[in-house]
Amino acid sequence: MILPGFGLVSQDKLRSAKVLIVGMGGLGCPALQYLVAAGVGKIGIMDADQVSASNLHRQLLFNASEIGQNKVVVAAVKMNQLDNAVLIDSYPFALNKQNAPEIIKNYDLVIDGTDNFSAKYLINDACVLLNKPWVYGAVSRYQGQLCVFNLAEQDTPAINYRDLFPVAPGSGEIKTCEETGVIGVLPGIIGTMQAAEAIKLITGLGKLIYGRLFNYDLLRAGSYEIAIAKQDNPLMIDRDFFESMNYVEDCVMEADGIEEINVATFNSLRTNPNVFVLDVRERHEYPAIDFSDAQIPMSELQDSIAKLPEKEICIICHQGIRSVYAARLIKSQRHVRVYSLKGGLTAYFKEAL
Amino acid sequence: MRIHVLFFGSLTDATVVPDIYLETVADTAALKELLIQQYPLLRTAKYFIAVNQKMVQENTTLKTGDTVALMPPFSGG
Numbered sequence: 001m002i003l004p005g006f007g008l009v010s011q012d013k014l015r016s017a018k019v020l021i022v023g024m025g026g027l028g029c030p031a032l033q034y035l036v037a038a039g040v041g042k043i044g045i046m047d048a049d050q051v052s053a054s055n056l057h058r059q060l061l062f063n064a065s066e067i068g069q070n071k072v073v074v075a076a077v078k079m080n081q082l083d084n085a086v087l088i089d090s091y092p093f094a095l096n097k098q099n100a101p102e103i104i105k106n107y108d109l110v111i112d113g114t115d116n117f118s119a120k121y122l123i124n125d126a127c128v129l130l131n132k133p134w135v136y137g138a139v140s141r142y143q144g145q146l147c148v149f150n151l152a153e154q155d156t157p158a159i160n161y162r163d164l165f166p167v168a169p170g171s172g173e174i175k176t177c178e179e180t181g182v183i184g185v186l187p188g189i190i191g192t193m194q195a196a197e198a199i200k201l202i203t204g205l206g207k208l209i210y211g212r213l214f215n216y217d218l219l220r221a222g223s224y225e226i227a228i229a230k231q232d233n234p235l236m237i238d239r240d241f242f243e244s245m246n247y248v249e250d251c252v253m254e255a256d257g258i259e260e261i262n263v264a265t266f267n268s269l270r271t272n273p274n275v276f277v278l279d280v281r282e283r284h285e286y287p288a289i290d291f292s293d294a295q296i297p298m299s300e301l302q303d304s305i306a307k308l309p310e311k312e313i314c315i316i317c318h319q320g321i322r323s324v325y326a327a328r329l330i331k332s333q334r335h336v337r338v339y340s341l342k343g344g345l346t347a348y349f350k351e352a353l
Numbered sequence: 354m355r356i357h358v359l360f361f362g363s364l365t366d367a368t369v370v371p372d373i374y375l376e377t378v379a380d381t382a383a384l385k386e387l388l389i390q391q392y393p394l395l396r397t398a399k400y401f402i403a404v405n406q407k408m409v410q411e412n413t414t415l416k417t418g419d420t421v422a423l424m425p426p427f428s429g430g
Binding site: 023025026027028112113114115116117120137138139140141143144145164165169182187213215224225226227228229231232 | 359361362363365399401403406407408409410422424425426427428429430
């Protein structure tokens with residue numbers, strides 16, 4: 001390859017790079033094809049699904065004769081035909097909380113080719129935990145979003161997906177491609193751009209889509225960029241946080257009707273005898289507080305919902321994330337007013353000082 | 354006073370149009386209220402707000418010529 005500014009050094013970097021692509025769908029397929037063609041040395045590919053007729057319009061790696069076969073298995077064979085020097089690690093199953101750290105730690109970066117929020121938040125949190133950058137991509141209607149997250153830089157704290165959207169939307173809030181349909185070329189464009197960002201990240205060429213959300217509009221053939229601000233109270237995504245999250249798309253969850261309240265409102269609610277204050281932190285978490293009516297860790301909440309009193313419930317946790325998920329869970333099973341303290345106890349103690 | 358408001362992704366399900374111009378609105382909190390009155394489906398929509406292509410977290414004063422973007426999360430792939 002003779003391209004000014006590229007050369008052997010870049011080619012060598014690509015050859016020694018290790019990339020994990022999660023999801024072999026409309027985004028993951030083109031990303032994989034371009035990265036193999038570019039000479040990336042080792043690529044992990046992950047997807048539990050089989051090739052189906054309904055996704056052939058946007059997953060051009062596959063054809064009708066492969067319907068019913070495992071996507072990852074088919075993709076691995078084809079990629080070895082494209083470049084027999086590439087090492088493909090096949091993971092014919094879904095990423096989950098248990099396997100994510102073990103798998104992701106073997107790669108330099110992750111490309112998100114998933115089609116649901118729980119997977120995107122799982123990738124984000126696992127990458128933050130392991131200090132790995134990841135390339136986010138997603139489509140909706142005729143638009144796509146693209147961003148590199150969690151890039152280790154000097155001086156500035158790394159920006160991650162939770163700086164944009166601290167809490168995942170409820171599963172009923174945003175529909176997936178399978179439900180709404182998408183023009184196949186759109187994820188093709190976004191997935192190809194994710195491959196381009198990965199190549200830039202590996203080689204150090206150019207300016208990454210980092211610190212800004214890139215929005216592509218197919219109908220306008222234009223783009224719109226938004227500079228991302230680090231959250232004022234950035235979340236601590238540590239092992240405790242990761243362990244306590246659920247990362248499972250739960251179809252019974254409803255997002256409607258949960259009130260995120262500020263510290264002032266919380267202070268008036270917590271002294272109201274008609275409001276039950278529930279702490280959903282794990283038992284070893286500090287600091288201990290004396291203003292909750294009960295502590296039921298998120299991991300045990302499902303089994304205890306029936307035992308909650310017939311009162312309005314105000315949920316608190318460390319940072320106000322788990323409490324939203326807990327509020328959704330309770331709301332889906334109980335017809336009571338449910339509140340979540342925004343910013344959690346971190347915000348509470350900050351205000352109290 | 355003239356403010357350009359852009360709706361991205363699935364927010365156009367609620368608004369139908371991709372953008373509107375508003376004559377008077379003091380800040381982003383007032384804008385949100387106004388938009389909910391005009392497009393009730395926006396009440397439950399999830400999005401962040403950017404003023405002049407910069408994400409804002411707190412209520413932000415608006416002035417003539419500002420462009421406000423409502424950006425929802427996308428999840429399709």
